[in-house]
Amino acid sequence: MKSLPYFCRGEVVRGFGRGSKELGIPTANFPDSVVEHLPADVNTGIYYGWACVGHGDVHKMVMSIGWNPYYKNSKKSMETHVIHTFKEDFYGEVLSVVMVGYIRPERSFDSLDALISAINSDIEEAKLKLDQPEFLKLKTDNFFSSSSHSPSAATTAENSIINGH
Ligand code: ADP
Numbered sequence: 001m002k003s004l005p006y007f008c009r010g011e012v013v014r015g016f017g018r019g020s021k022e023l024g025i026p027t028a029n030f031p032d033s034v035v036e037h038l039p040a041d042v043n044t045g046i047y048y049g050w051a052c053v054g055h056g057d058v059h060k061m062v063m064s065i066g067w068n069p070y071y072k073n074s075k076k077s078m079e080t081h082v083i084h085t086f087k088e089d090f091y092g093e094v095l096s097v098v099m100v101g102y103i104r105p106e107r108s109f110d111s112l113d114a115l116i117s118a119i120n121s122d123i124e125e126a127k128l129k130l131d132q133p134e135f136l137k138l139k140t141d142n143f144f145s146s147s148s149h150s151p152s153a154a155t156t157a158e159n160s161i162i163n164g165h
């Protein structure tokens with residue numbers, strides 16, 4: 001995928017309440033404005049990369065890009081599971097991410113257990129891949145230390161500059 005690594009940030013909004021947290025795998029949702037700016041070659045499926053909440057530490061993440069059932073599957077959604085245990089929810093905070101690689105396409109599962117074990121193996125794959133030097137270096141990218149971590153600064157113009165260099 002030509003567009004990777006792909007940098008973006010946006011305010012964390014409420015998702016569909018599908019109970020990801022109850023499964024032990026909460027997923028922070030981006031607003032439509034962030035999803036709409038995804039390049040066309042970024043397909044649906046599972047990605048891995050780095051993420052940071054507000055000005056916090058940079059952690060490994062897995063992200064699912066899929067079709068949003070609330071909009072009759074006509075709009076994509078981006079849901080990030082940060083591989084870190086947070087003390088509190090962070091709705092309303094700015095989530096900054098860089099997607100660096102693709103794991104697999106979306107698929108449906110016969111059971112909840114099968115879904116959970118697939119996600120856990122995605123997480124293990126992400127952890128291993130991100131330790132490779134070419135991906136590890138993105139953890140310290142200036143993107144994560146830049147000052148524009150307010151929701152209003154998370155604009156298209158900024159995204160296009162970040163991803164255009
Ligand atoms: P929703 O349907 O609102 O997205 P989830 O059950 O998926 O609900 O929970 C997502 C929320 O959980 C995030 O918006 C965030 O505030 C919180 N959260 C806590 N820990 C994490 C984590 N490690 N990764 C992602 N979100 C987390």
Ligand code: MG
Pocket residue numbers: 015016017020026027028029079
């Ligand atoms: Mg969610």
